[in-house]
Every structure is written in structure tokens, then in C-alpha cells.
Amino acid sequence: xxxxxxxxxxxxxxxxxxxxxxxxxxxxxxxxxxxxxxxxxxxxxxxxxxxxxxxxxxxxxxxxxxxxxxxxxxxxxxxxxxxxxxxxxxxxxxxxxxxxxxxxxxxxxxxxxxxxxxxx
Amino acid sequence: xxxxxxxxxxxxxxxxxxxxxxxxxxxxxxxxxxxxxxxxxxxxxxxxxxxxxxxxxxxxxxxxxxxxxxxxxxxxxxxxxxxxxxxxxxxxxxxxxxxxxxxxxxxxxxxxxxxxxxxx
DNA sequence: CCTTTGTATCGACCGTTATCGAATCAAGGA
DNA sequence: TCCTTGATTCGATAACGGTCGATACAAAGG
Numbered sequence: 001x002x003x004x005x006x007x008x009x010x011x012x013x014x015x016x017x018x019x020x021x022x023x024x025x026x027x028x029x030x031x032x033x034x035x036x037x038x039x040x041x042x043x044x045x046x047x048x049x050x051x052x053x054x055x056x057x058x059x060x061x062x063x064x065x066x067x068x069x070x071x072x073x074x075x076x077x078x079x080x081x082x083x084x085x086x087x088x089x090x091x092x093x094x095x096x097x098x099x100x101x102x103x104x105x106x107x108x109x110x111x112x113x114x115x116x117x118x119x120x
Numbered sequence: 121x122x123x124x125x126x127x128x129x130x131x132x133x134x135x136x137x138x139x140x141x142x143x144x145x146x147x148x149x150x151x152x153x154x155x156x157x158x159x160x161x162x163x164x165x166x167x168x169x170x171x172x173x174x175x176x177x178x179x180x181x182x183x184x185x186x187x188x189x190x191x192x193x194x195x196x197x198x199x200x201x202x203x204x205x206x207x208x209x210x211x212x213x214x215x216x217x218x219x220x221x222x223x224x225x226x227x228x229x230x231x232x233x234x235x236x237x238x239x240x
Numbered sequence: 241c242c243t244t245t246g247t248a249t250c251g252a253c254c255g256t257t258a259t260c261g262a263a264t265c266a267a268g269g270a
Numbered sequence: 271t272c273c274t275t276g277a278t279t280c281g282a283t284a285a286c287g288g289t290c291g292a293t294a295c296a297a298a299g300g
Contacts, residue, residue, distance in 0.1 A: 013220070014166040023160040030159065034151030035288080040143040046134040055247065068289055070248050075287095089246065089297055097228075100133070104227040107220045155258085175277060188259055190278055195257095209267055209276060 010102075012109040029103060032079035037062060038072045045082060045093050052094040130222075132229040149223060152199035157182060158192045165202060166215045174210040 010022050018026065033039050044061060045053045059069050073093060076082045084093045130142050138146065153159050164181060165173045179189050193213060196202045204213045
């Protein structure tokens with residue numbers, strides 16, 4: 001999953017146009033965030049105590065079945081936005097803060113530009 | 121289109137979970153950016169000289185018909201990400217920088233937090 | 241073992257959406 | 271007024287994506 005690397009190599013939108021490949025990779029991440037359930041899952045995980053949440057914490061928030069939540073978590077995982085780790089009975093998810101930071105840097109110029117340092 | 125206002129009223133993801141309504145409104149914007157063509161259109165407009173581009177500048181970049189480009193521009197427009205203005209023969213599009221800045225502020229804590237000032 | 245509980249995968253249904261060609265509208269010249 | 275050019279809207283179609291029930295897997299306890 002070198003998606004994070006691709007996300008990290010883009011200049012801000014206003015600086016120069018994205019190439020076809022860059023826009024394709026970035027769109028995959030934004031598309032993953034383009035669903036209300038997934039965006040809320042992301043915020044629930046990100047803001048949960050300890051920076052992680054198990055699936056059991058997430059399922060009860062929604063009027064959705066387990067398989068559906070599992071599907072959305074998979075989409076977020078494959079987009080590189082979260083990572084999951086099994087510890088005993090439960091699986092804990094946590095966000096990948098670097099990806100969020102780099103996305104933020106793509107949207108606006110001048111901010112979070114340790115991006116440039118990482119890219120080198 | 122008070123979408124920009126809704127986008128502006130959200131704390132960073134890591135600070136507190138989004139409500140159902142907040143995630144729904146934010147997801148509409150991220151979904152609009154979740155397509156390679158639209159993301160590239162956005163970057164072409166944002167980085168074009170003068171901060172604006174006419175549709176004729178955008179169509180030739182893609183192997184897509186005019187109606188398809190027009191459709192994607194409409195999606196971006198209805199998401200509040202761009203605005204169009206006709207001047208004579210051509211229609212010029214420009215980005216709404218506030219929306220991008222506020223999206224960026226949702227993704228990471230502490231940055232672009234003139235967000236809070238705007239919200240008041 | 242077998243059962244229970246937590247989570248993921250599979251297959252199917254169905255609404256949504258990206259795309260096109262054709263038609264339409266808007267502005268400027270001949 | 272008509273024709274040309276730029277851009278949108280409309281209608282149709284094919285592909286995608288969110289949701290579910292059924293099933294399968296993984297860990298822990300009887």
C-alpha cells in the first residue's frame with residue numbers, strides 16, 4: 001500500500017494541475033471519505049480514547065448490520081486511511097494521521113508543508 | 121447553498137466525532153472530489169492563470185465529450201467547490217478557496233483555524 | 241471438542257452515477 | 271435573420287456501490 005507515498009508527492013491544487021495518475025490516486029482516498037457512514041466511522045475512530053476503537057464500539061452508532069460496517073471499514077482500510085490490528089477477541093482500528101495531513105496539504109497552499117520534506 | 125457554512129462549523133476529525141448531519145454534508149463535498157476527472161478539473165481551475173478557467177480550456181485535457189465535462193462541473197458546482205460566471209461567449213469557473221480551507225481544517229487539528237473565527 | 245461471540249467474506253438486489261448522442265439554449269458575427 | 275461556436279440539458283444505457291442475509295473464520299470458554 002504505497003498510496004500514502006503518492007498522496008504525499010502532490011503539490012497543492014492551486015500550485016499546479018494534478019496529473020492523471022495523481023488525480024486517480026487522490027480520488028481513491030477522497031472517494032473513500034465520500035460516504036456519510038465512512039466519514040463518521042473515521043471521526044469515531046480518530047476521536048476515540050487512545051486513538052483507537054474496536055468494531056464493537058462502532059457498530060452500535062449506526063442502524064446498519066455488521067457486514068455493512070465491516071464493508072465500510074474495509075474501504076477505509078484499502079484507501080490507507082485506517083489500519084486494523086487484532087488483539088485477542090477484538091480488532092482495533094486507528095487512523096493513519098500522515099495520510100490525513102497530506103490530504104490537507106493538497107487542499108491548501110503553505111500549510112502542513114513538512115509534506116515537501118517527507119517527499120524528498 | 122449553505123454548504124460552506126456547514127463545512128465551516130466542524131471541528132477536526134480527531135477532536136470529536138461528527139454528527140450524522142455533519143458527516144452527511146461533508147461527505148457530499150468529499151464525494152464530489154472522489155472522482156479522478158473532477159479532482160483534475162478542480163486542480164486545472166485552481167492552478168490556471170488568474171484563478172479561473174473557461175470550459176474550453178478544460179475539455180481538451182480529457183478524452184471525454186463536452187456533456188460529460190459539463191456534468192462533472194455541475195457536480196463540483198453543486199458541492200460548492202467551484203462557481204461559474206458567463207462573460208460574453210465563454211463561461212469561466214473558479215474555485216471557492218474557503219471551502220477548500222475548511223475541508224483542510226477538518227482533516228487536521230490546529231491548522232487553518234481561522235476557521236473558528238469565521239464560524240463565529 | 242463444541243458452543244458462543246466478534247468480525248469478515250460472499251452473493252444478490254437495487255438505487256445511483258458516469259458516459260454518450262441528440263437536442264437545446266446563449267452569444268456573436270455574416 | 272440565419273449560421274456558427276460554446277456550453278448545458280435530456281434520455282438512455284451500462285457499470286458501480288451500499289445494503290442485506292447467509293455463510294465462514296477466529297478466538298475464548300465450557
